Amino acid sequence: MTSAATDADNPQTDDRFQTARTLFFVIGAQKSGTTWMSKFMHDHPQIAVPAWKETNYWNIAEGWADVDYRLVAHQSKRDSESPIYTRFREIFRRESRAKDKAVTRALAAARNPAAPHGEYADLLFSDQAKTAQAHGELCPQYALLKPETYREMSQLGPNVRFIFIMRDPVERFISGVRHTLRKSLGRENVTQDAISKGVVETLNAPKSLALRRSDYRLTITDLEQHVPQSHIAYFFYETFFDQNEVQRLCTFLGVDHVTADVGRQVHKGAGSEAKVTQADKARIAGHLSEVYPFMRERFGDRIPEKWHASEALIAEGARAAG
Template sequence: MSNATHLFGIGAAKAGTSWLFKFLESHPEVASPAVKELHYFDDADTDTPERALIKRNEEIQQDIVTLELRRLISAEGKKRKLASRIERLKQVSALLELGYSPEAYSEYQQAEAARTNAKLTADITPAYALLSKATLKMMAGLGQTTKFIYILRDPVERLWSNIRMVADARAKSNAEMAKISNRIADSILSGEGHPSFLRSDYAGTLDRLFAAVPSADRLVLFFERLFDQATIETLCRFLMIAPMPAKTHRPVHAGATFPLDDTRRAGLSQLLAPQYAAVEARFGALPDRWQQNMTKV
């Protein structure tokens, strides 16, 4: 069994986690995850921690069916690649079918590392940012070395991107997407709330993360600086993998574009003012984009 490092990427949602996944997926010292977001611990703080596993397994089973159909009509070389991916998804499904067991999760990740003699395995699931201090502490103790990365994006920009993603999934046209986006923003501004707003609590996540995970095993990055070569080198040193050039100019899963009007921007800036203040108090000077939106508070 391998003693590879395991990484939890806990968000934030719409803050570069897909880019991080793609970067790690292409690194020769990383066991390429079968899926980006495993969602294994989503419900660990509830009385039914297996609920998230059941839901995720249903999604993976559907992916397997889809890939099996594609394999039937693919060329021989493509068939082999699809067969390999299907087999790995079946292994993930087998893990989920065992029920909630952090020990089984850890064993699966170590087996993944041993499969390719990798130094690192990864589970990039932004939903983990909502977990309690106790659960984060438990996760930090799963392996010989377990590390956490949390990427922060300008609060207004992150929330608006998250809102647009939700709206885009529901809408049948750009015009409808714009209407839904504005409706969600108005709901948040009126105090009704929305799941996307829960991911905006940087202060709460940072408090829990810093209390649960030793400083040597956590890294907080800014999305606005994520694509600088210096940041990439810092990332690789933290993960104890060899530095590698990254594709820094190609968006991954970029959301549909639709401008946020000045009135709603000002309202969201005001609502998120405590997040700007908390991050500034903890880390000092903020990226320019953050400071631009802070001036609107």
């Protein structure tokens, strides 16, 4: 599939992007509060987001065949076998028709990602969103995009903003391993031994996406190549659930501050789950040894306290690896 970046210099762009007061993309790391943020934005009267949180539009436009391949495969079946969404709903049986529409539009647009991205504009600027002050979407996978794609996204309109929400890299890695094991083994089989084995296998996997997702310096460096720092807001999962941080988010997007239910953290880990050993945490920290100093230098006192405890494990992890 043609890379999204090949059309970055094409002057033709859907007019709706140009007239949007604020166009934004939440590219936060997975398991870092983006589901909570999506709910908040859906409820905010001045913010418009698609019915479904993760369209994966820009990943698919880059040619990511593995960005939930089930969507692509079943979308193709739906097109060839039926004029309705029967096949599609076989996989997302519990989801709303609005989600079907959102994904269908995103996939249709990504098949032809050349400007003016009209189908994508349909997704962001629905009839219900005409009165909104800020239009955008949330997709954690966007943290893995190429710098050229960030450039194209930043050129869609006159005021494009990016929001990157991050979580302690070791904890984010562990959360990803747990999620994978739940899907493959079932929640009841995610034991301490299973987690330990999953950690080792994931760390040793060639070009591990789990490690890439925890290496925030790569996303930050790629993003800041083409986007002014004033148009990027960085948040931390551990300190985000606070009215002051929510107000900072609203100010950044140019919308009124709305009081949020900061006590409701979606997908917060269950306390009864099997614990991760200190040795496994140290092993992960050793693989992420360059991330913590970068983040500390970049954000200083804003780094949450929990991150310091994980950083302290780096030396232990290095000894274990040696």
